[in-house]
Amino acid sequence: MRVGLTLYGDLTDRSGGFRYDRQLVAGLRRAGDTVEVVELPWRDYGRGLLDNGSRALRRRLDVDVDVMLQDELAHPSLVRTNRHLSYPVVSVVHHLRASEPRPLSPLYGAVERRYLDTVDGVVCNSTTTQSVVTDLGVDAASTVVAPPAGDRLDPDIDPTRIDSRAHAGPLRLVFVGNIERRKGLDTLVDGLAAADAETELTVVGRPVDERYAQSVRSRVHEAGLDDRVAFAGRLSDDALASTLEDGHAIAVPSRYEGFGIVYLEGMSFGLAALASRAGGASDVVTGGETGVLVDPDDPAAVAAAIETLAADRDGLAAMGRAARRRYEAQPDWDETTARVRGLLADVAGADPEVVA
Template structure:
């Protein structure tokens, strides 16, 4: 197949969504497909609407593709542009999560209508979780596929015996992995941990993508007197990140919303229960009370209770850690995910090529 993929910027794996897109491209190319990446300029959300008026972008997309993939994140740039295309190929949108899912009130309603308008211009969707698919179904009846992100990022995982022994060590090690952005909920986690009396330590791994927010959380650490219990590492390469995950007890990323939350799965590879958002796709991965805890966005008390319980009951922690590892082992690989997506794309291409009845 000749495939196009529309994204903002490049495919450097700065987030789970970009890693998903990148692995999809790699998988298609490994199977002999040609994939052209069409990079849209990264700009403010308001300025991205101007892309819909671009003649150059229309020409970039008016090619002889068999199928055009679009990262749904680009919907402000494509909601009008798609209607200008003189195309015979199907458009398939890759939906990691709807932006409306992060918002509330009027902002949410406006975002819903914008995303509804965009989704009306595509022929099918690929969603990364059942909750994401359900959210899309509220906006459109466009056919779709649920394709979880695959796993195979790390190597050298601890054994069951090492996971069990680790559970008895002090202090209780919590790790947060994610870009420092408000929607990731680091401030909520810090507020919760400030109220936990047990001996704990938090490692924060991630780029300071939002400088103002990064200053805010660092100020919070100072105000709460937590400077000796919280470490900010910045971005880490996979080797150093694996070392941090391998020595921790709990992965905690209490986001406002996660379309899937691949970081939870990556933590489970190391036998880490996940403290995850109850909003979004984490419920596809995390069984509350068995492989981790699902908490409502912003619920500091629920986070504090979960941390305190695991820090106190180390036998329970060991059992949940092993259950998390088993959940990881059952998860499909990227190779299996790629096969499912490619079969879905071939089906969409075949339908588009059918002669009218």
Template sequence: MRVALVLAGDIDSASGGFYYDRRLRDRLRERGHAVAVVSLPRGSYRERLAPNLRARRLADRLSGFDVVVEDGLAHPSVLAVNRRVDVPTVALVHMIAWRARAARRTTETDVAGRVRTEIGRRGVAAVERCFLRGVDAAVYNAETTRRDAAGLGGPDRYLVAPPAGDRFEPAIEASGIRTRARSGPLEVTFLGNVVPRKGLDALVGGVARLDPDEVDWRLTVVGDRTVARDYAQSVADAAATAGIDDRIRFAGRLDDEAVAARLRESHVLAVPSRYEPFGMVYLEAMGFGCVPLATTAGGAAEFVRDGESGLLASPDDPCAVARALRDLDDRDRLAEMGVAARRDYEARPGWPETLDRVVDFLETEADAAAAGRRKPREAEP
């Protein structure tokens, strides 16, 4: 099977979605399939619409494959392309773009600015609707994502294949989790790009509400601070204003080995995102017996059992974050939740099992089209 993997930007970029793409590319090759990565421009939303002006050229190229897999991030770039491709197209949807855009905090204070923001969100929803209605099938990273896509007219043929959490394959026993839980200050880690959607400001607002005489805590922020510089600086300024900057360490981006070392030392992984379609980072932390403080906005509730193997907090609610961290400073409870988190992690399928389901799905789509049992959408003449 010849597969084109279409995405926006560099497949080696650091994000959960691109990590999924890389693992899928490698698994397809391990299964004997030829994979070509087709990288389209990644810039502003308007810039990502530009490839539609060269749709016929790209469509001719993609029509030489048996199946075309399109990372959902590239959806603005392939609208006109998909109408011309005469082989099956399968969307690989890691998040719903309009929901991610709606989760951004707007700095607009005037009515006209807010109207422009809302028009932009509706425009993204309209483009994404066209994309999802124009593909033959889809692979979703979570049931929550599938439901959101269905509301936009997503295809009838689909597979839900959540990411695995075994990138680090940590070896830790229940006894070690319990021992760590009862030692030192409450070690909290934030892991992700420092951008508004990830909710670091709500986390800093939450720890600022903790009485240091009651909860002795430390926060380590792991993630790129250059993606949204103004936002990152505003969070650092808020920490300084609250007088807690001496308890917060901004570690920047770390390689996998350093990330694993940090999670091995952490009690809590706190990422109170405004929208997290799945939250692979929560699952990876659970492998270390690290208790996730996750968001209710998205798919984390599909694998984080609130109050048992982790805690779920409403986004944009520093008070909820503070309450959760106070609860987790009960070290006996922290220990048992850490053990439960590790147990739930162990019960999840690993990457080979997850990706084999995706490869099987793609093979079915390609074989059915080749045999004439299932025709892709009719391409434009």
């Protein structure tokens, strides 16, 4: 098949959604498809909506493909533009903007509903994302759940290492993600401050909202946590692997995650996960088995989870072993690509024997 991919920004970006798109492109090419990538400039929401009157954008999207994948993040520029395209479209939904707790969520929901009306199929990264998409009127038969593999680091972990680490030193939490409000770092810091447990936190990630990042740093200082919270910034894969190898739990109590590939990456090291119930984390994290699920914006629940993990080291070790097993059971990128190719073939009317 001749496949296109339209997205905002640069496909080489290191965030989870871009890694998913990049792996999908690589998998389609390995399977024999040609893939043309169309990278659009980043837009704020209002400027993106104005793109729909742009003839230059339509010319940019006038490519010779059987079917076009679109990263749903770029929906503001495509909500009306799609009606002028000559090929079928399949949207890749990591999570809908309307699912995030924002003041303008009703507006985003209305626009995303109209955008989804223009596509012929939807790739969802989790069952939660699929439910949200179908709630907006998309026929479930035109969707496929194709979760990420989370094997970017893919360490070789000895189970005895998980056990010995669980019983060593203070509880070591690792937060990995962009420093922005949605990721819930403020909730994690407030929970850490309230917890009656010897705990350390390493924050890995770049600030994408400088004002929010500064407010979190102020929280850390005001709570007297400067010697227990380290801001490591963005790390190389090797440095991140070393940080996770030394941790006890991957802790990202997001306000919303469509999937949360970071949980799988932490679990690959045998780390228990401290995650939010909001969104798709429950596809990966089972409360009481592979980690702890808390409600978003609930520092008291985070504090209680920290105290439990710190006090019950046998339980922490058992969660770590279960987390590693859950990671090993996750579909690999070849299976994810195969699920997406099946939907693309249906939408494009390709010969199933050619796609198989």
